[in-house]
Amino acid sequence: MVRTSPRIGPRTRVRRPRATLAAAGVLLAGGAVLAIGLGGCGALGGIVPGLLDGGRVDTVGAVEFDRALAVPPLDEGRLDASGTRVFDLTAQTGTTEFQSGAQTPTWGFNSSYLGPTLVADRGEKVRVDVRNELPEATTVHWHGMHLPAAMDGGPHQPIAPDTTWSPTWTIDQPAATLWYHPHPHGRTEAHVARGLAGLFLVRDPEEAALALPRNYGVDDIPLIVQDKRFTSDGAFDDGTRGFVGALGDTLLVNGTLGPYLDVTSEAVRLRLLNASTARTYDFEFADDRTVQLIASDGGLLDAPVPATRIRLSPGERAEIVVRFVPGETTTLRSTPPDLGTEPEVASRNGGADRFDVLQLRAAASLTPAASAPDAPARLTTIERLRESDVTARRTITLDGFAIDDDVMQMDRIDQVVELGATELWTVRNEMQLPHNFHVHDVQFQVLSVGGAPPPPELGGWKDTVYLPPDTEVRLIMRFDDYADPDAPYMYHCHLLWHEDQGMMGQFVVVEPGQGAGTIEGTGHDHH
Secondary structure, three states: OOOOOOOOOOOOOOOOOOOHHHHHOOOOOOOOOOOOOOOOOOOOOOOEOOOOOOOOOOOOOOOOOOOEEOOEEOOEEEOOOOEEEEEEEEEEEEEEOOOOOOOEEEEEEOOOOEOOOOEEEEEEEEEEEEEEEOOOOOOOOOEEOOOOOOHHHOOOOOOOOOEEEOEEEEEEOEEEEEEEOOOOOOOOHHHOOOOOOOEEEEEEEHHOOOOOOOOOOOOOOEOOOOOOOEEOOOOOOOOEOOOOOOOOEOOOOOOOOOEEEEEOEEHHHEEEEEEOOOOEEEEEOOOOEEEEEEEEEEEEEEEEEEOOOOEOOOOOEEEEEEEEOOOOEEEEEOOOOOOOOOHHHHHHOOOOEEEEEEEEEEEEEOOOOOOOOOOOOOOOOOOOHHHHHHOOOEEEEEEOEEOEEEEOOOOOEOEEEOOOOOOEEEEOOOOOEEEEEEEEEOEEEEEEEOOOOOOOOHHEEEEEEEEEEEEEEEEEEOOOOOOOOOOOOOEEOOOOOHHHHOOOOEEEEOOOOOOEEEEOOOEEEEO
16 A cells, blocks of 8 residues: 555554455345444444335436425625625524425524525635534534635534634635535534535636626526435434435435426526435436536536536536526436446445436526527636646555544544645545545546546546445645644545544645644644
């Protein structure tokens, strides 16, 4: 295993044979339990209730589409005397009526469920005053944002009940669809599943100059997609699980069950976020139309990519431009995603499920599109990071619920990165089951997937990538800012149950020649 920087601090070592499908117990038919058998890694090695028995979920043709799609309110904040753009977020409890007559206990930001869409410009200094009115500590992580580690909102920045955290940073990255969600160690899945999530849109002059739909809520529509199960009394039920985690049989879009969207423009920009904790989607339209993929996690692609299907694993985003003709109706769907594993195993992890997601109803008269025919032929110029400039290489292995055979330790630094470095991370999924991989602070470029060049949809900036079974991806990234030996960033599987069980590591960015310091709040010195 190649590491240019030594691991520092005490280690929790989990040695075991390489996990196979048989060892994972995923072929047990019809059982109520999942015997993982991976050697004692959190819930692994124990019993997991509610194993999916291979029964498929199929809502195609069964959704009534009788509720108008809710659009999260756009929050541009306020400017204080110093010119800082200030946002106010309150994490709070509540109830939400997803189903007629049923009140579901939920959490949200500034509301009972989900949160507002924050928006700011590149170059602006921002501050977010986050108030915690929950009965337990939480955090708010700015997923995809380039910012100092102390402002990142990971597990080292807890917000106790009845307190306020006010991270401040300057936005310095291209226009992109980012999002925010909790990141408390061991509790991330529960907090996100209850409804704590929202979008954060970054704007810049280059994107603003393009002929793209950008009238928020009219022709620029956020789609926060989550799968849920409900109990008979309307509560969320996360007890039915595959290896990937909790899997629902019903979709919410922006917190709306059975949503429809009245389309008034010839071209609509859809900002897709997979905010599910475990499920991977493969989005397409019922009429198999071609859309233009214009952006991925970290912003615009070089040029639009024609696509009929778009796979997103948890945490990934995609922006697409869709054309409409007057009077037509079509449905956005999720078809069975290719998880890269055997069909019977895939069926226990959402890989055989189909969903109707959103019905789009075009008006009899549509506002002409700002661009023709679909999107500008050239969107931006992405600076390509070159392997010849790599100064450090790392190999990171995902297996079971561990990374490099270790479970997460809050006081252990796993990797030390020097400021200014261009690094190549080879990330390996050594299981015959799915994972994905997210890196905080930086956006990366995908050099290869399973030894082959990445498909066009992975040609832009990314912060989260799907890891098929028995596959490695090579990621190149650059660390230009924010050296702090005492404040770590995270890298982890974004299947949130996996993250909670310890499938996460920590890295610090330091000045050249500097070592890791003391992680704030732990008192553990790594000098």
